[in-house]
Amino acid sequence: MKISLLMELARRDFTEKYSGSALGALWSLLWPMVNIFIYTIVFGKIMSSRLEGVSIPYGYSVYLIAGIVPWTAFANTVSRSATVFTDRKNIISKVKIALPFFPLFIVISESVTFVFTMLLFFCILLVTGNPITGKIFYLPLIYLAQQLFAYALGFFIAIFQVFIRDLKEVTNITLQVWFWFTPIVYVYNILPDFAEKFVRYNPAYLFVKAYHDIFVFDAVPSPRHLIVLTALGFSILFGAHLLFKKLERDVRDFL
Amino acid sequence: MISAVSISKVFRLYKSPADRLREIVFRGCRHTMFTALQSVSFTVRQGETLGVIGQNGAGKSTLLKILTGVLLPNGGEIRIDGRITGLLELGTGFNFEMNGLDNIVMNGMLLGMSRRELADKKAEIIDFAELGEFIDEPIKTYSSGMVMRLAFSIAIHADPKCFVVDEALSVGDAYFQQKCMLKIRNFRDNGGSIIFVSHDLNAVKILCDRAILLDHGRVVIEGVPEDVVNKYNYVISRIRKQDASTRSAPQGGNSYGSLEAEIVSVALVGDKSGSNTVSSGETVAINVDIKAYKDIANVTVGILIRDVFGQDIFGTNTFHHELSVDMKKDTPYRCRFTMPLNIGPGKYTITSGIHSHDTHIHHCYHWVDHAESFEVAGIYGQFYTGICRLSPEIVIKSVDKVSDVSDPF
Numbered sequence: 314m315k316i317s318l319l320m321e322l323a324r325r326d327f328t329e330k331y332s333g334s335a336l337g338a339l340w341s342l343l344w345p346m347v348n349i350f351i352y353t354i355v356f357g358k359i360m361s362s363r364l365e366g367v368s369i370p371y372g373y374s375v376y377l378i379a380g381i382v383p384w385t386a387f388a389n390t391v392s393r394s395a396t397v398f399t400d401r402k403n404i405i406s407k408v409k410i411a412l413p414f415f416p417l418f419i420v421i422s423e424s425v426t427f428v429f430t431m432l433l434f435f436c437i438l439l440v441t442g443n444p445i446t447g448k449i450f451y452l453p454l455i456y457l458a459q460q461l462f463a464y465a466l467g468f469f470i471a472i473f474q475v476f477i478r479d480l481k482e483v484t485n486i487t488l489q490v491w492f493w494f495t496p497i498v499y500v501y502n503i504l505p506d507f508a509e510k511f512v513r514y515n516p517a518y519l520f521v522k523a524y525h526d527i528f529v530f531d532a533v534p535s536p537r538h539l540i541v542l543t544a545l546g547f548s549i550l551f552g553a554h555l556l557f558k559k560l561e562r563d564v565r566d567f568l
Numbered sequence: 569m570i571s572a573v574s575i576s577k578v579f580r581l582y583k584s585p586a587d588r589l590r591e592i593v594f595r596g597c598r599h600t601m602f603t604a605l606q607s608v609s610f611t612v613r614q615g616e617t618l619g620v621i622g623q624n625g626a627g628k629s630t631l632l633k634i635l636t637g638v639l640l641p642n643g644g645e646i647r648i649d650g651r652i653t654g655l656l657e658l659g660t661g662f663n664f665e666m667n668g669l670d671n672i673v674m675n676g677m678l679l680g681m682s683r684r685e686l687a688d689k690k691a692e693i694i695d696f697a698e699l700g701e702f703i704d705e706p707i708k709t710y711s712s713g714m715v716m717r718l719a720f721s722i723a724i725h726a727d728p729k730c731f732v733v734d735e736a737l738s739v740g741d742a743y744f745q746q747k748c749m750l751k752i753r754n755f756r757d758n759g760g761s762i763i764f765v766s767h768d769l770n771a772v773k774i775l776c777d778r779a780i781l782l783d784h785g786r787v788v789i790e791g792v793p794e795d796v797v798n799k800y801n802y803v804i805s806r807i808r809k810q811d812a813s814t815r816s817a818p819q820g821g822n823s824y825g826s827l828e829a830e831i832v833s834v835a836l837v838g839d840k841s842g843s844n845t846v847s848s849g850e851t852v853a854i855n856v857d858i859k860a861y862k863d864i865a866n867v868t869v870g871i872l873i874r875d876v877f878g879q880d881i882f883g884t885n886t887f888h889h890e891l892s893v894d895m896k897k898d899t900p901y902r903c904r905f906t907m908p909l910n911i912g913p914g915k916y917t918i919t920s921g922i923h924s925h926d927t928h929i930h931h932c933y934h935w936v937d938h939a940e941s942f943e944v945a946g947i948y949g950q951f952y953t954g955i956c957r958l959s960p961e962i963v964i965k966s967v968d969k970v971s972d973v974s975d976p977f
Contacts, residue, residue, distance in 0.1 A: 318677045325674060329663060408678045409637030476585040559592075562640040567585050 318410075322418040327425070345382070345430040352377050353437055364500065367529060371441045378434055379528040380497035380521045383456070386427040387463045387517065388488045393419045394467025395484045398475050402568050412561065416468045420460050427456065438528070448527045451534050455527075458539050459520040461546035469553040475564050495521055516545055569614055570635075570652070570730050570761055574607035575644035577630050577785075604630040605785045607644065612730065617762040619772040619779035619793055621800050626782040628765050632732055635763070653679050653723040654732025654763075655716070662715070668694070668703040672722055679726040689725045696751070697721035698744075713741055724751055730761040769797045769845065769945035770913045797945065801845035825922075825934035829860035829867060829895055834920045834939035838909075844940070848913060849948035849957065854905040854940075856920050860895035860933075867893050867933065868926065869903040872919040873911070874938075881911055881955065887926045909944065910957035917941045 327338040334340065357374035364372040394416035398405060401415055431452070438445055474480040495517040496504070504512060512518050519542045523534035557564075580599040582588055587598040605627045612618045622628050633639040636652055662671050672693055676686045694703050697717040699710075707715060716737075724731065737748060756762055764776055772779055772793050779796040781788045781803070789799045823831075836854045838846030846852055856869055870885030886892055886903065893901060921928045921935040928935055952958075 315677070315680070315682070317683050318680075321674060321677050325663075329666070404678060406633075406638055407636075410678065473589070476589045478585075562642070563580075563588055565639050566579060567588070 319414060319418050319421065322414070323421040323425070326418060326422040341426060342429050345385070345426060346433060348381070349378055349430065349433055349437060352381070353441070357441070364529070369443055369529065371443070372529070375438065375441075375443060376500070376525065376529050377498065378437070379524045380495075382427065382430050382434060383459060383520060383524050384492065384495065384497055384517065385430075386423050386456075387459055387520070388492065389426075390416075390420055390423045390460060390463040391467045391470070392484055392488055393423075394464065395470040395474050396481050397467075398471050398564065398568065399478070405565070406568050412564065413468060413557070416464055416471060419467070420464050424456075424460065443528075446527075446531060448531065448533065451523070451527060454539065455520055455523045455534060458542045458546060462516060462520075462542055462549070465546050465550035465553055469549055469556065472553065472556050472560055472564060475567050491515075491517060497521055516542060569611060569647075569649070570763075571611040571647045572609055572631075572635070573644050573647070574609050575605055575631070575634060575641045575646065576603075576607055577605040577627075577634060577639065578603050578642050603785050605634070605641070608782070608785070608787050609644075610780055610787065610790060612761040612763060614759045614761060615756055616778065617756060617764055617776045619776035619796070620763060620765045620782060621767070621769065621772055621779060621796065622782035623803070627785040628782055630785075631782070632734070632763075632765065635730075635732070648729060650729030651680050651726060652730040652732065653726050653728040655719055655723060655734060655737060662707055662719070664708040665706055667706055668697075668699055668710075668718060671707055671718070675719070675722050676726060679723065679728075681726050685727070693718075693721045693725045696725070696747075713744065717744055720748055724748075724755060728760065730763060731755060732763045732765065734765040735767070769800065769943070773797055773946040794946075797845075798841050798843075801841050801843040823934070823936045825928075825932045827934060828862055829858060829864055829922055829933040831920050831922060831934045831936050831939065832857040832859050832900070834871075834918055834936070836918060836940055836942045844942040845945055846909060846942065847946040847948045848909065848911060848944050850909055851906065852909045852942075854918060856903045856905075856922075857900060858895070858903065858922055858934075859900050860897060862897050863895065864933070865894045866924060867895050868923055869893070870921045870923070870928070871905055872921075874917050874919060875955070876915050881916065885921075885926070910959070911944060912953070912955040912957075913944045913946065914955075915941065915943050 327341055331337050331340045353371060353374045356377060357371035364376055367376070369375060397415040397419060398412065404410065405412065435445060470480055470484055494512065495515055496512065501509070501512065519538040523538060526532040526534045579602045581602055582599050590596070591598050608631060610618065620628055620631065630639065634641050635646060662675060672690060673686055699714060699718060702710065702714065720737070731752065733752060737745065752762060764772065766772055776793045778791065779793040780790045781796050781800050783803055788803065789796050834854065834856050836844045836852055838850045838852045840850050841847070854871055856871065858869065868885050868887040870883065872883035873881045875881050893903070895901060917938040918940040919937045920939045922933045924931040
């Protein structure tokens, strides 16, 4: 449908939250900024954390940021999409708009934050003397696969959330647990054997690993991982689509 | 042109929304059905106004929601070759923290306008809403009338094929309402279709080309507004009768007196409408049924019509007509007042009393305030405004000579 409406909704998403405050939408960009600086200074400088086998400057900070920034985009997309129908009830129950639109504008608005934070990350890399290699051209691919997965998952949950309001909390808790099950704060190698096998089936690991490859290990991300992730995204999306076909009328009735 | 072809809508009522999912998983039945609409069909042609009337719960809102695409019907289809907008609820998607201008953009886009259209029409929208400098203020500082003005202005400028007019329009002040009506007429004259949903039967008669009456989710009648309104009155009176059977005493307010005789019931019936909703100028009969518990001579029966503000509009009694009745114990009597009801459109109540002599101050047997209510909707014969028809005779002549001026007739 209409791109302009989608963009407007995404823009609103930024400005509405902070309307009335002096800095406005800037606030939504200040958060990731502060986080990145904390990770760099606290873990890189004060605690001087080191990564085994990685010799790049501020190794642990780079590792941490490279994982946390995409994870944040992913987790925010999922958790906010999950409640988008009930949150936007006032619009949905008054105007005719295709419902799959709603998780989509969240993907877009989260992407803006992501791009901004990534640019900031690049600055930090340059300042700390890390080279930015051509491998960053893989970024859009990884990000697309990741957000396709996030969108599908969010849309799927959103449909159920209309019927079971508790899903909001369930989603948030699951995401929190999921975060710690993904090697973002710690490294993959420190896991005991059984956990290592377990983590391999973690879809979030697929994309987090890819970011690590690019920024920390200077390696080409595994194409197999990305293909699996994309396939997973599409199959969930397909499932969500079927579910939506079946339940759209009920979703609208209940809102 | 808009056409609705046998639209049906069934709501399944669940104790909790989660039951809907349990039903899918476990295949059980956990709901009760509520049929909101049952094969409703109609068409609205270009430049035509269709009135939709019906009591609360008849399915009007559901119909509107299906027309605007917010709800999906269980059966049937809607064919619209364009946008349909209206004031369904004030300020759809308005964000009260944001200023008027931003809200115009958001609201306009939600209604399906493009950026380009919005840029073209923004000035017109602001101008029509008469918000002036307020347009840069957050909407939370607006009065409800201002919000309505903005909402209406956006909706009518969104270039819809069909415009839905409902009660929300009544929020504005009289001046703006008239301005809106003018705009709506312009819209219709330019080929737009209008769906007019209202409880104001008078307005339906005046504004609509055709009307449909919804009752329990069905179209009971479709036709010229006059017929449909009459049918509506009939439907209402049917319900009133059910009400009446459950109540022994006359409906309404204060009732007092010595109760040696009693007013059993008071009813107004129009000779054309056959119910208590009548047109101004229609001949009506007011029947006062009375009964005495002992023999009483020279009983006076009176009626008094009051408007919604409690003002006395007209009152008379048998004494002034040099009539009275000698009542026998336990015999029912009916006193009928027949008259052309030349009072203006509106809602009224009838108060009735039985007493001795000319007023109830002497000896009041029974007095009942608001014993019956009725509505005057629409006007027979020449149009007039105000609370009563004075039936003037009008002559116009040219005035030739100065001497004629004092009295040319």
